[in-house]
Amino acid sequence: MTVRHHPEEDLLLAHAAGALDESMALIVATHLCFCAQCRATVALAEKVGGTLLDVIAPAPLAPDALARTLAQLDAPMPEQARPVSNDNTPLPLRRFLGRDLSQVGWRKMGPKLAYVPLTRRGGVSMRLLRGAPGTDVGRHGHKGMEYTLVLAGGFTDVTGSYGPGDFQTASPDLRHNPIADGDDSDCINLAVTTAPLRFESVVQKIVGKLFGF
Numbered sequence: 001m002t003v004r005h006h007p008e009e010d011l012l013l014a015h016a017a018g019a020l021d022e023s024m025a026l027i028v029a030t031h032l033c034f035c036a037q038c039r040a041t042v043a044l045a046e047k048v049g050g051t052l053l054d055v056i057a058p059a060p061l062a063p064d065a066l067a068r069t070l071a072q073l074d075a076p077m078p079e080q081a082r083p084v085s086n087d088n089t090p091l092p093l094r095r096f097l098g099r100d101l102s103q104v105g106w107r108k109m110g111p112k113l114a115y116v117p118l119t120r121r122g123g124v125s126m127r128l129l130r131g132a133p134g135t136d137v138g139r140h141g142h143k144g145m146e147y148t149l150v151l152a153g154g155f156t157d158v159t160g161s162y163g164p165g166d167f168q169t170a171s172p173d174l175r176h177n178p179i180a181d182g183d184d185s186d187c188i189n190l191a192v193t194t195a196p197l198r199f200e201s202v203v204q205k206i207v208g209k210l211f212g213f
């Protein structure tokens with residue numbers, strides 16, 4: 001399965017520099033488990049950063065440093081970075097949850113939607129969301145950024161279709177209405193929002209308040 005939607009490069013570079021907060025670091029690290037292309041970008045950024053430090057602290061760069069760096073990018077992921085779980089929960093997420101994705105306790109939000117609150121710090125919230133096929137999340141805008149990583153299943157909105165590993169960045173100017181794709185498996189997402197969502201119907205607003213969105 002090919003990942004089609006990636007985090008913006010700035011986010012990958014911030015991740016490589018260790019500059020992201022816990023929730024953003026987790027959603028990016030989890031995307032990396034799905035995406036060789038972004039793993040290569042992050043690895044290169046880390047090497048370049050390390051090389052710059054080496055140059056600043058005047059240690060001579062080995063003549064084959066660049067060749068070795070590039071060779072490492074082609075090497076397979078170390079064993080510890082592979083998902084090890086009974087249901088292929090990506091390792092960073094499994095570490096954070098302390099269990100497999102199939103073992104988390106979902107809170108019902110209507111007949112088709114469920115969620116698991118993970119962290120909330122200031123205006124930044126991270127949660128798992130699960131929608132049955134065909135679930136209509138409801139049209140909403142954003143006061144801040146909304147980052148969504150598909151873990152299983154998929155969804156479609158005005159910006160395209162998203163499957164496992166795909167990463168969506170929704171900025172405050174995007175108003176969208178994600179709908180879980182209609183096959184036999186639920187859509188499960190990891191989502192980070194930097195401010196509460198702005199739902200457009202009264203019912204959604206009430207539900208949003210009730211469930212802390």
Ligand SMILES: [Zn+2]
Pocket residue numbers: 003005006007031035037038039
């Ligand atoms: Zn990627």
